[in-house]
Amino acid sequence: MNIEGKKIIWKEYQKEIAEDDYFYVRSCVRQSFFPGSETTFLRILRETLGKNITEHPFHTTCTGIGYHSDIVPYETTMTVIARQFALMTESGYHNYVPSCITSFGMYLEVLETWHHFPEVEKKVRELLKKATGKEFEKPDNLVHASDIIYKFRKEIAEKSKFRLINRFTGEPLRIVEHIGCHYAKMFPSKGIGGAEYPHVLVGLIEEWGGEVIDYPERRHCCGFGFRQYIVKANRGYSIACSQKKFESMKPYRPEAILTNCPGCPFFFDRWQYAISEMENVTYGEDGQGIPVLTYEELAGMVLGNDPWDLGLQTHQVPVEPLLDKIGIPYDPEKKYLGKNGEYIGKPAIAANLKFCH
Amino acid sequence: MMEKKVAIIGGGVAGLEAASSLAAFGIEVTLIEKEDQLGGHVGQWDRLFPSRRPAKEITGYLTEKLSEKVSILTSTEVKKIERSGNAWNILLNNSRIIVADALLLATGFDLFEARKKEEYGYGIYDNVITSADLEKKFALEGKIRNAQGKVPERVGFVHCVGSRDEKVGNLYCSRVCCVTAVKQAVEVSEMITGCEVFCFYMDLRMFGLDFEALYKEAQEKWGVHFIRGRLSEAFENQDGSVLVKVEDTLAGRPLKMKVDLLVLMSGMVISSGTKELVDLLGLETDENRFLQPADRQLKANETGIPGLFLAGTCTSPKSIDETIADARAACIRIMAYLNQSAVSSQ
């Protein structure tokens, strides 16, 4: 493989990312799957990088999940998004940062619609005014939260306490990166590196010392299409997509999977357990599965945050073997104690997937 | 026709044919070519469809015909072109000025830059090459090895790379790639006994008289497999082989297979030399960005500008026999113009 060919493409697909003063909007479901991620993002931006980032207590879901399930009509979604922008404008901010990839895709889609059909934008402004009395400005800069971590990856590397290196062998960790579909597949020019060879996560892994693994089904969707996943009868199709990816990456022996979407890490983390139950097949070394991380968790790890503050105890595939490889210290006793020190409960033991208790 | 002068920009098949045809009528011709060799793309080719005759037969014939009346300027570029009265003043990069009564543009095509089809991995995956790369292997090496130095057991050909593709802005068909793919498929089968060859196509454009026979020979004699389905993405496996994903449209199911070498049939696009002349002369191009003649059927070699003529692939993709015929047709129009006879369209 000739990496120079990829570098040319990475250079062609760059985009402007604002320096500071961000308006952050959270994901509707992400905090249930990975409770530490968004808190970690805010902590890194405020404390490690000294940036100004705010969020509004009245912001809602972008309704992308409903739109993609054919439940919420496009007009409603556009009006809700207009309200989100109004909250940003009222707070005096111009740089919009969504936490979720589906949201990011939704915002781009809506802005693109308004760009090509100004009469629709006018109508949405009227609808918003009628419903809430609010007015909005379109953001000057709209990027995904992972783009910001990408932009400051060198600064994070400088402040990091750990590198993505296996301390027993001295080798860089082999990490598979997976980009959420809505990051670049719809609007390739709005993704760093474009749609075919996205660079936003590759850049993080390489800057922090790891080795990126490319494999045949890298571009394949993980299967988290709301229309499929939400209905139990269709879930076989969803899990088959993730399984295809696991089977494809297996020969490359990845040591971790890095993602930037809410649904993808959820799938990769939980489906390994489901596949192990259904088919007696586990991935990763020694039946322990391949640990799955979000970009905030990885950033928090290299910066030396406590793994339990990052929410790693909620992962179904154990992250402890990876922490041991890097040398990140953790207190197993505190794993199932909440922030207030009280016991939060332990999961049951899986039949095939080896889980650390 | 004594003492009339014609300047031809472009020393490929069209320029060479026009030069010798005009010179045969006593016209003084200056042939300007920016590369250090004449012959254009055909000069880089090994064998030509459909008969698989050596390309040197064509370029040899065309260059030998050039008489002393043709003044050949290779490694020469055009910097500026100006009109003074009925004459063309052409300033070259060596500061020489050529004065001509008529100017013929035969600046040809460039091959589509295959790396623009990012998902095919040209320039990234070692075993993805273009048809031109393969032809060079035939011409210069006389053998085919993949990037790992092994003899390929399976070779795939991808039709329509950079053609009929809205994503790269080329809606047109490049005409000659289908028959070239079949020709190269036969050549690979001939060179490597037991090699399995696959052509991944959308349509098979076997428009020339002997092209269908070549297609049948490819299937019957050489066992070339034709799969109707366009390549969606390629990937490099750990052993360097290329994973191909197409739909077998006739079976109605997606198909994956691995090949040791993947050949992309790059189409034709307007050449960089032609683009420069568009700027210098204010020429019209059509929506495919090729030069637009005054009338594609009736005045295919003329522009709206008196004394300026077009020949060859700078106006549209053409095969060699079509290019030669087109160059000869341009000569008739040029001579009519120089003669200012009733035949002249100006």
Added chain:
Amino acid sequence: MTHFGYTISSDRQIDYDSNDRRIARYLAEYEPSFMVCFACGTCTATCSAGLFTTFSLRELIGNIKRGEVRNLKDEAEKCMLCGKCQLACPRGVNTRNIILSIQRAIESLEI
């Protein structure tokens, strides 16, 4: 084992490398005109059996070439050997011999 209420969907992609193409090779050897079929579908269009069954010679030949031979015996048995396809084929494929050869191939290769 935990029951999840769904099973993992299976892959419908033709995995060319893993498929069994012995019948294709047999036919290419014993009925060489098998190789010049260019899937125009004239045979299937005129076929008597195709009007009332799922039989399609164009599809069958395509599947054999790809190594998709699961229901081959049952499908091939639907042909009545009427010969309309042979009259119609523009490539001169010996269609009746292909049908007969399929049976022979299955027996001799013990598939």
